[in-house]
Amino acid sequence: xxxxxxxxxxxxxxxxxxxxxxxxxRGARQVGKTTLVKDFSIEYKNFIILNLEKAGDRRYFxxxxxxxxxxxxxxxxxxxxxSEIDNxxxxxxxxxxxxxxIQLLRFFYxxxxxxxxxSAGSLLEFAIQKVKSFPVxxxxxxxxxxxxxxxxxxAAGRASILQQLKTIPVRPAAxxxxxxxxxxYAIIGGMPEIIKTDIEKSNLADLTRIxxxxxxxxxxxxxxxxxNDTERKxxxxxxxxxxLYLDERVKFQGFGNSAYKSREVGEAFRTLEDAKVIRLIYxxxxxxxxxxxxxxxxxxxxxxxxGLVNYALSIQAQMLGIDDLSxxxxxxxxxxxxxxxxxxxxxxxxxxxxxxxxxxxxxxAEVDLVLVCREFLIPVEIKSGSTGSLRSLHQFxxxxxxxxxxxxxxxxxSVEKAITPGKKPYILMNLPYYLGTQLPAYSEWLVHQQIx
Numbered sequence: 381x382x383x384x385x386x387x388x389x390x391x392x393x394x395x396x397x398x399x400x401x402x403x404x405x406r407g408a409r410q411v412g413k414t415t416l417v418k419d420f421s422i423e424y425k426n427f428i429i430l431n432l433e434k435a436g437d438r439r440y441f442x443x444x445x446x447x448x449x450x451x452x453x454x455x456x457x458x459x460x461x462x463s464e465i466d467n468x469x470x471x472x473x474x475x476x477x478x479x480x481x482i483q484l485l486r487f488f489y490x491x492x493x494x495x496x497x498x499s500a501g502s503l504l505e506f507a508i509q510k511v512k513s514f515p516v517x518x519x520x521x522x523x524x525x526x527x528x529x530x531x532x533x534x535a536a537g538r539a540s541i542l543q544q545l546k547t548i549p550v551r552p553a554a555x556x557x558x559x560x561x562x563x564x565y566a567i568i569g570g571m572p573e574i575i576k577t578d579i580e581k582s583n584l585a586d587l588t589r590i591x592x593x594x595x596x597x598x599x600x601x602x603x604x605x606x607x608n609d610t611e612r613k614x615x616x617x618x619x620x621x622x623x624l625y626l627d628e629r630v631k632f633q634g635f636g637n638s639a640y641k642s643r644e645v646g647e648a649f650r651t652l653e654d655a656k657v658i659r660l661i662y663x664x665x666x667x668x669x670x671x672x673x674x675x676x677x678x679x680x681x682x683x684x685x686x687g688l689v690n691y692a693l694s695i696q697a698q699m700l701g702i703d704d705l706s707x708x709x710x711x712x713x714x715x716x717x718x719x720x721x722x723x724x725x726x727x728x729x730x731x732x733x734x735x736x737x738x739x740x741x742x743x744x745a746e747v748d749l750v751l752v753c754r755e756f757l758i759p760v761e762i763k764s765g766s767t768g769s770l771r772s773l774h775q776f777x778x779x780x781x782x783x784x785x786x787x788x789x790x791x792x793x794s795v796e797k798a799i800t801p802g803k804k805p806y807i808l809m810n811l812p813y814y815l816g817t818q819l820p821a822y823s824e825w826l827v828h829q830q831i832x
Contacts, residue, residue, distance in 0.1 A: 382419055383527065383572060384534045385412065387727045390522050391420050395496065402485040402497040402515075404475070406730075407524035408656035408684050409502040409601065410594050412572040416524065417471050417498050424496065426460045426468040432477040441481040447488045451495060465494050472499040476507035486515030505654035506605045523731075526570030526685045528724040529562060530817050535575055536561070545818065548825045549793050555812065559790075562814035566717055567699045569687015570724075584696055591691040595619070598684075602655045606648075614640050614648040622658060622683060623692040627712035629678040630660065649681070657684050661719070663737040667780045669752040671734045680735060686717040704790035706763060706813070714813050715748050715762040718788055721816030722749065736776055745772040751786070753823040760819065762788045770808075774800040784826055788813050795826070 394403055405413050421427040430437040444450045454470065455462055475481050481499075488497055501507065508514055527535065533542040538561065544554035568578050573590050599619055606612035621636035632642040632649070652658040661680045662673035683689050690696045695709055706714050723731045736759060738745035749760040759776040763769070773785055783806040785798075791810060798808045809826050811819075 383412065383415070383531065383576075385416055385524070385527070385531055387416065387522060387524055388420065390727050391416075391498075392423075394520070394522075395423065400493075400496070401489050401518060401520045402499065403522060404485075404504070404519055405498065405500040405522050405524055406504055406656070407500075407502070409597055410571060410573065411524050411526050411684075413500040413502075413524050414473055415572065417469075417473075417500065420498075421469050421471065424467055424469040426458070426464055427471070428454055428458050428460070428468065429471045429473065430454075431473045432481060433474045438478055438481075441478045441484065445480075445484075447484055447491055450484070451492055465492070466496075469496045469498065472497065474501060475499040476501035476503045479507055479510040479512075482507060482511050483513055483515065486513075486518040489515070489518045503601060503605065503655055521729075522727050523729070524727065525724040526687075526720070527572055527575055528570060528721050528817050529565050529814060532565045532570065532575060533561065536579055545814070546821075548818070548821060550812070550815065552792065555792050558814045559812060563699075563705065566686065566705055566714070566813075567690060567696050569685040569690065570720070571685050571687060574687055584700075587691075591688060595688060595692070598655065598657050602652060602657060605651060605655070610644060611648055611651065614638075614644055615651060618645070618648055618652060618658070622681065623689045625681075626683075626689060626693075626716055627710040630681050631678060658682065659732075661733055661735065663746070664734040664750060665737060665739040666750075667757060667776070669755065669757050671736075671750050671752070671757060673732070673734060674737075677737060682716065682719055682723070686713060686720055689713070689716060706790045711763065714788075714790075718760075718762050718813060718816040719749065722819060725817060725820065736772075738772075738775055745775045747772050747776050751819055751823050753784075753820070753827055756782045756784060756827065758782075758784050758786060758823050758826075760786045760788060762813070774802070777806045778802045778804050783807050784823070784830070785809070786811060786819070786823065786826075788816065795829075 394400055407413055432438045440450050440453060460468060472481055530542060541557055544551060545558060568574050571594060574587055577586055577590060602615055603612050606615055617636055617638055632645040635645045649660060653660060659682045661682055662675055663677050664671035665674055666672055693709055699708055719733055722733055734750050736747040736750045747759040748762040751758045751760055759773050761770055761773045777785055778800050785806055786809050788811050790813060792812055794810045796808050799805050807830055811822060
């Protein structure tokens with residue numbers, strides 16, 4: 381089963397660029413980096429793949445210290461004429477295992493620019509610390525995340541309904557079909573191996589082993605990079621307990637009902653961020669773009685994949701029988717998934733979303749996401765309540781210099797004229813929660829409809 385990933389568009393642009401540099405694909409383990417490059421390799425006449433977890437492949441960078449000799453050795457080993465170098469893709473997988481290989485990417489760019497090079501690594505931030513001279517400006521990056529709902533529909537062979545997903549506004553006839561498909565996606569998440577197995581067998585019981593394997597791999601990987609035994613224990617504690625606190629802002633001191641200190645927990649969270657397993661999302665108090673993170677305020681956290689969260693919470697079977705997932709696990713699952721969908725849209729740079737909190741002290745007003753559209757910062761509330769319960773969103777609108785707001789919920793698409801308790805009129809666009817990947821397009825549509 382071959383999965384089409386949206387990032388492939390970026391790979392084709394990279395291949396055809398006159399200013400092409402060695403490419404590093406970043407992302408957590410098992411999000412599909414290796415499969416992506418192998419599928420892309422059909423665009424080339426020749427394909428050389430090295431896995432630097434294997435000593436035999438790593439030796440090219442240990443035995444030689446100049447890129448021309450490495451290239452000659454590789455082309456001889458793979459029986460490829462040097463005259464075909466410009467139609468050859470060299471893929472260096474698990475490059476984090478060789479700081480020397482990372483450092484040499486600079487010289488591949490400077491001395492052999494005609495060779496197309498892609499590398500990938502899951503724990504690069506740790507390896508970069510060991511690189512004497514990182515090739516800044518001599519490499520470029522792409523970021524890969526778990527599969528989003530668009531990619532899930534393609535994998536499931538639902539190309540026609542995907543076209544309906546992208547039709548603005550979505551047609552009423554497509555609504556229930558999309559809701560049903562998204563329901564399954566929301567339960568299992570976006571890890572490629574999970575999706576592949578679910579499509580083939582459609583039985584949650586068959587996924588248990590895979591979830592355990594993925595989460596266990598993350599634990600084993602990250603604990604290797606802990607600087608001491610205490611940090612190792614805290615990392616394990618965070619990974620064991622974090623899903624239970626999905627609906628809360630992070631308080632480092634004593635996180636997860638522990639006795640650990642704020643500094644210790646903060647360092648452990650940052651290690652998990654480096655591994656791309658958990659990320660901290662900080663709030664902004666801004667009302668206009670660009671939103672700036674306020675690092676003095678408590679963050680939320682985002683686990684790599686919602687399916688892993690659901691599995692850790694043992695709520696997947698329960699979710700099967702729920703029509704509206706908005707209230708699942710204290711209302712935290714759908715906001716987490718919508719944020720995951722939003723993050724997946726940006727492959728060229730690490731997408732760091734923000735939520736909004738009120739500037740005033742002792743105010744608990746909080747909007748789930750803010751979205752930049754033209755000169756506006758648009759609030760996005762993710763909930764199931766009626767318009768009258770959108771207290772935080774109303775506070776944002778009353779303070780903002782525009783009338784646009786978005787609610788994501790378990791209902792159908794609509795646009796309505798509303799008014800805040802302070803009597804400010806505004807335009808509220810209600811989006812069913814399967815439209816998370818379409819947020820930028822719908823916000824642009826909303827602004828265009830009202831202004832132009």
